[in-house]
Amino acid sequence: MKDYHFSATLPQDARDIIEKILKEYLSLKTETISIYKAQGKFAAKDYLSLNTSPPTDVAAMDGYAINAEQTFNTTDANPAIIENFKVVQTGESIEGFDAVVPFEEAQIENGRIKIFQSYYPRQNVRSKGEDVQKEQLLIKKGDLLTIFDKVYLKAGGYLEVKVYKMPKVAFLPTGEELVDIVEKEGQLVEFNSVIFNDLLQRYGFEVGILKPVENNLKKLTEKIKELLQEFDIVFVNAGSSKGDKDLTVEAISALGEVLVHGIAIKPGKPTIIGKVENKLVIGLPGFPVSMFFVLKEIFLKSFFKAYNLNPKEKSIFATLERRLSSDIGSEEYVRVSIKNIDGKNVAKILKRGASVISSLKRADGYITVPINVDLIEEGNLLEVKLI
Numbered sequence: 001m002k003d004y005h006f007s008a009t010l011p012q013d014a015r016d017i018i019e020k021i022l023k024e025y026l027s028l029k030t031e032t033i034s035i036y037k038a039q040g041k042f043a044a045k046d047y048l049s050l051n052t053s054p055p056t057d058v059a060a061m062d063g064y065a066i067n068a069e070q071t072f073n074t075t076d077a078n079p080a081i082i083e084n085f086k087v088v089q090t091g092e093s094i095e096g097f098d099a100v101v102p103f104e105e106a107q108i109e110n111g112r113i114k115i116f117q118s119y120y121p122r123q124n125v126r127s128k129g130e131d132v133q134k135e136q137l138l139i140k141k142g143d144l145l146t147i148f149d150k151v152y153l154k155a156g157g158y159l160e161v162k163v164y165k166m167p168k169v170a171f172l173p174t175g176e177e178l179v180d181i182v183e184k185e186g187q188l189v190e191f192n193s194v195i196f197n198d199l200l201q202r203y204g205f206e207v208g209i210l211k212p213v214e215n216n217l218k219k220l221t222e223k224i225k226e227l228l229q230e231f232d233i234v235f236v237n238a239g240s241s242k243g244d245k246d247l248t249v250e251a252i253s254a255l256g257e258v259l260v261h262g263i264a265i266k267p268g269k270p271t272i273i274g275k276v277e278n279k280l281v282i283g284l285p286g287f288p289v290s291m292f293f294v295l296k297e298i299f300l301k302s303f304f305k306a307y308n309l310n311p312k313e314k315s316i317f318a319t320l321e322r323r324l325s326s327d328i329g330s331e332e333y334v335r336v337s338i339k340n341i342d343g344k345n346v347a348k349i350l351k352r353g354a355s356v357i358s359s360l361k362r363a364d365g366y367i368t369v370p371i372n373v374d375l376i377e378e379g380n381l382l383e384v385k386l387i
């Protein structure tokens with residue numbers, strides 16, 4: 001008889017299993033590319049600055065470089081006349097001087113300048129090395145390169161950056177009902193691939209989206225085997241639960257080993273973790289919201305940990321708008337939208353159904369309810385991970 005029950009692996013155990021499989025067969029290659037092409041890539045080494053920026057004390061305004069001491073006690077009624085100065089443009093060295101008087105704050109008279117207020121040393125000056133110091137750590141190995149990381153790299157003297165080449169990942173939708181454009185009754189639009197593509201490309205994975213394969217064990221098995229020749233990791237979408245057409249577990253077992261079927265998370269419980277020819281094969285639940293969270297909270301987290309990558313995910317803190325109950329025994333991901341009420345972030349809980357993409361569309365982020373918590377009271381300040 002078919003077993004309709006799920007065992008539920010603890011989420012951290014599931015992550016550890018993925019991490020272990022990955023480390024056993026997949027090491028990340030590296031490539032050196034222009035920093036202009038490095039958007040969304042992870043740095044593959046530490047970078048120390050070759051430069052000091054600014055390289056010397058420079059003017060922060062167009063004006064006259066002076067020695068501030070000569071202006072102490074200066075007022076409107078007691079102006080200072082200064083002979084020893086140098087005309088400087090913004091960014092120019094002020095060597096020999098320590099402050100800059102903007103052109104508009106001085107009058108020029110017979111080759112001397114007349115000023116009406118006092119200046120302090122370093123006023124209107126950018127100090128040597130105030131932005132970047134030589135030998136300073138610019139970027140850490142494993143950091144996701146943001147726009148300003150790359151600015152920093154260039155300021156520090158680099159035009160190219162060594163980054164990790166991310167693996168090739170395949171997304172195989174299953175189900176004969178799935179089509180790109182619905183033409184007849186019974187068909188459904190295949191859109192989970194959009195979530196997969198976006199989420200993984202965000203981190204530089206090389207994504208392959210396949211045509212849906214029908215619910216036929218032989219065809220599914222053959223397809224997975226074929227994909228494993230070309231891709232580093234294969235994701236099979238849907239058919240993960242226990243319906244009569246849910247064949248993913250059978251297909252993976254026929255080819256290799258199913259290590260996990262069922263993770264104690266909500267949504268996303270029917271997830272499958274398998275190993276075929278040493279490679280990772282993941283069965284993602286068919287519901288879009290479930291799939292999103294399995295990718296984000298299980299797969300990507302394990303992946304980043306396996307290779308010491310820092311994706312720099314952002315979160316904010318918000319007050320819970322109403323009490324939130326959750327099942328003990330599952331780590332739950334609850335979508336929220338954020339409103340600003342009287343200057344405070346308030347998290348409004350959105351629909352929790354795993355098949356409704358509208359809840360993700362409206363969501364600004366989500367709250368993680370730990371596995372052993374069944375209630376969070378209204379008014380609690382919680383971390384919201386931004387989507």
Ligand SMILES: Nc1nc2c(c(=O)[nH]1)N[C@H]1C(S)=C(S)[C@@H](COP(=O)(O)OP(=O)(O)OC[C@H]3O[C@@H](n4cnc5c(N)ncnc54)[C@H](O)[C@@H]3O)O[C@H]1N2
Pocket residue numbers: 004006173174175178188189190191192193237238239240241242243246267268269270284285286287288290354
């Ligand atoms: N008897 C049980 N039934 C279900 C259980 C259970 O424990 N026992 N778990 C439910 C949960 S929780 C989830 S999550 C889903 C997982 O479903 P499957 O992975 O088996 O996926 P399917 O049943 O094949 O598809 C479900 C549904 O998802 C949509 N879908 C699938 N693929 C795509 C795609 N590529 N693009 C867009 N939409 C897709 C489609 O609407 C399917 O109808 O199982 C519950 N059932």
Ligand code: MOO
Pocket residue numbers: 265266267268269270285287289290291354355
């Ligand atoms: O695990 Mo399902 O993903 O709860 O909806």
